[in-house]
Amino acid sequence: MPLNPADDTFLATITAALPDGRLRRAEPRYLEEPRARWRSIATHVALPHSADEVATILRLCTAAGVGVVPYGGGTGLVGGQIAPAGMAAPLILSLEKMNNIRSVHPDENALVAEAGVVLADVQAAARDQDRLFPLSLASEGSARIGGLLSTNAGGVNVLRYGNARDLVLGLEAVLPDGQIWHGLKRLRKDNTGYDLRHLLIGAEGTLGVITAASLKLASIPAATGTAVMVVESPAAALKLLSLARGHIGEALSAFEIMNRAGLDFLAEMLPDIRQPFASPPEWMVLIEVGLPQAIDPAEALETLFAEALDQGLVNDGVIAQSTTQAQAFWAVREQIPEANRRIGAIASHDISLPLGAIADFITRAPALIAPLGDFRINCFGHLGDGNLHYNIFPTPGRSKGDYDDQRDGVKHALHDLVHDMGGSVSAEHGIGRLKIDDLQRYGDPAKLTAMRAIKAALDPAGIMNPGAVLPAV
Incomplete structure (x- = not known):
């Protein structure tokens, strides 16, 4: 069903339901994203201090049919944190005020952190106990735990320690109807039905809001x-x-x-x-x-x-x-x-391939796009786990704007090759809004049917990050 904008009447309702200072006019940093592809049309941001306050916000948004765009550190590269023009103005939900390390358990190799904690602070808290939290990436000084888990972030240590989802023991999360899931168990084994933890991790805020996590630590190598x-x-x-x-x-x-x-x-x-x-x-x-x-x-x-x-x-x-x-x-x-x-990329591609196919892909790809124009290619990335960043740039003296009419052709040619070679067109950055069409084009039909059914079951009003991962309905 169509969503409603976060208008003055709705904002007054939210303001009355929360303690003072929880609702603010959105500053420019909430309305922009690193690659400047979109600018958000939202006007206000909610800054809850607890899971209970998040629950209140989601209940009211569901009742009013107002969209919610969860916001972590703003470092995402596929537009998942931005509400572009063409949709009803949503409410931005930032958990930056929920930034406490709730507990550290060095003997268990576990740490409990709220979703607004910056990754570098989790790493430091672990290090203070002579432990390692191994998730590491370039934006670790600003990326927050909630966003990293919602996008199943990768980084440079995936080869040894796995992606973000491999580092999570339990979650606390709020579902769209305002129910709080108290799943912050520090258990290595918990075989009690469907694993909501792995459903919410990687869902990019479309199924609920992660408010805290029990994280796995490791010993620091000698x-x-x-x-x-x-x-x-x-x-x-x-x-x-x-x-x-x-x-x-x-x-x-x-x-x-x-x-x-x-x-x-x-x-x-x-x-x-x-x-x-x-x-x-x-x-x-x-x-x-x-x-x-x-x-x-x-x-x-x-x-x-x-x-x-x-x-x-x-x-x-x-x-x-x-x-x-x-x-x-x-x-x-x-x-x-x-x-x-x-330099300014014409097109950036976050892809993964079976290790045995990588060399062949790197050999074949330049010839595939050469008929489309004269480009420079920068191929780099996490070879150990099969994740390449295959980015296309203008030749010297030209700008990326000169290639606007070639961008889609380059993307489709490369993504078709990745798909044909058994790879993925989104290795670690997620789908967001940038790759919705790619998911529809390359996604397995049975998987897409299941994803739509899960979205409809958990978020029937369609308020959670509308237009991200799956097309808005």
């Missing part, structure tokens, strides 16, 4: 090693990954691939970022290992490099000799997206 190695090709990088797994096993924490285009962009846009090689290689990988106390990570990486060199997989490499040097290596990887942003 010793960490970091290296960059020059590889001949993506195929060689994949063979190096297999070799590294054989040598290092589950202690392999990260395995990132970078292309010369990204390194050139860094040199052009962020020249203060020190690169490990005087001449940027065509392909290189960043490897991080976390090992027990009895094993020297530098020796493990040296052994790996020596064998890879013998096999012709690598031709150069540097092993970090200090924490500062390791951080410098990571700065190269982590600043590539910022350099990309400054």
Whole structure:
């Protein structure tokens, strides 16, 4: 059914039902998103301090037929946090005031945090207890736990620790009708019917609002090693990954691939970022290992490099000799997206493929889009878990606006290839509003039918993040 706008009458009702200060006019930061594709038409933001207050807000929104757009740290790249023109103005719901670490249980390797806690603060709280919360990504200084779980965030440590959903023991959440699900159990085993935890994680705020989570912690590795190695090709990088797994096993924490285009962009846009090689290689990988106390990570990486060199997989490499040097290596990887942003991408693709198909995809994709125009390609990402960021840029002297009429053709050509090779057109960024048509185009029909049925059952009024993940009805 059509939704109603959050008009003055509705806002007065919300204001009367909540303590003072919970409803505010939305500042510009709530109305924008990092890639500047959309601007929100919402006018007000609700800032609850508890799950009970979230429940009150959702009950009133359901009764009035007013849409709710949950807002985390605002770092999402697919528009899930934005209500664009063409829909009734919704209410933004930010949990930034629910920002408490409720408890830490180091002996259980568990931590309970509210949804508004910034990821870096969860990491610090774990570290204070000599534990590790391994979810790590470039936006960890501003991304919040609720948004990260709602989008099932990935990041650089998926290879060893898994995605966000793999780091959750239990949830507290509010359903669209205002019911609070008290699921903050710290259990490794709980076989009591449907797992609502995994239904809400990755739902992008379309089925309810996560208000707190019991999170898994891990032991901090006794010793960490970091290296960059020059590889001949993506195929060689994949063979190096297999070799590294054989040598290092589950202690392999990260395995990132970078292309010369990204390194050139860094040199052009962020020249203060020190690169490990005087001449940027065509392909290189960043490897991080976390090992027990009895094993020297530098020796493990040296052994790996020596064998890879013998096999012709690598031709150069540097092993970090200090924490500062390791951080410098990571700065190269982590600043590539910022350099990309400054160059201005025509189209960005967050894709995943079976490991065995990656080299073939990287070989075939340029020829597939070449007839559509003259482009520069920056391919980089989390090779260890099969996630590539395959981004298309204008040639020097031209801007991304010159290619507006080619963007859809490039996207469809690449996504068709990914789909045909058994991959996914959304690896870690989610669907949001940007990829709704992609989900309809490539999604399994049975899955889409089930998704619509679940949405209708839990959110019959359609108030939760309308127009995200599934088309608004």
